[in-house]
Amino acid sequence: MSDFDDETRLRPDGEHAFAGHVHPYWNIGDNPNGGYLLALAVAGLRQALPAHPDPLSVTVHFLRPGLSDRPCRVDVQVLRAGRTLSTGRATLSQDGVPRLEVLAAMGELSAGAELTLALPAPEMPPPELCTPRSGAEQGVSLPILDRLDIRLHPDEARAGTAGKAQVTGWIRFHDGRPPDAVASLLFVDAFPPAVFGLLGAIGWVPTIELTVHLRRRPAPGWTLGQFRTHDLIDGRLVEDGILWDADGKLVAQSRQLALVRRGERKS
Secondary structure (H helix, E strand, O other): OOOOHHHOEEEOOOEEEEEEEHHHHHEOOOOOOHHHHHHHHHHHHHHHHHOOOEEEEEEEEOOOOOOOOEEEEEEEEEEEOOOOEEEEEEEEEOOOEEEEEEEEEEOOOOOOOOOOOOOOOOOOOHHHEEEOHHHHHHHOOOOOHOEEEEEEHHHOOOOOOOOOEEEEEEEEEEEOOOOOOOHHHHHOOOOOOOOHHHOOOOOOOOOOEEEEEEOOOOOOOOOEEEEEEEEEOOOOEEEEEEEEOOOOOEEEEEEEEEEOOOOOOOO
């Protein structure tokens, strides 16, 4: 059992209700990472819809920050259970207060499916020639780096020096757990925000809404991610992300709306 599997484990707590714990090892500053909270909620959907274990399309609205090192509850509503596709809603709550709402289409992904059209992976130095992600560079403590190994492109690894709102890098679990569809939900929200390379040390950038489309099961090994921001208006940015597996196959695409709070620091 990997750390990720152990720390997203839920136990039944009523009909389509599950209890778990938000572990502090996945924090960005004092706050649980949004992708980790999403993985907890999707763990409830997978238990409620066992015939369709893979998320295909997931949209999550973060209502308020999660509470680190505290119990949580996931309530699932099955909206449709079909032959090849099911749809469900999941609410993750703590202290009786909803923290996030998830709407997901669940099905079954293939590891070997070939896409008729797919974005090619960018040119990227191998992980051993890339720079580990740094909390000091971003201006926020990163307990999550005890669980995830994140290596950034050398030209995009230092705060405010890339000259563009783009972050490219490799990611994997420290304990060797192979990636899967649920891990991809975590990975798309585990890199520095794309504006890091343009604005510098910006601290915690909380997500308002995140949508992820899963395309295939990833091959074992490192996952490559690239994230870009095309607009930042009134302290809100839109970031697009793509993940490719170790074989260079596209596995997920994401888009999120997030807040930039320059001058705030979380430690």
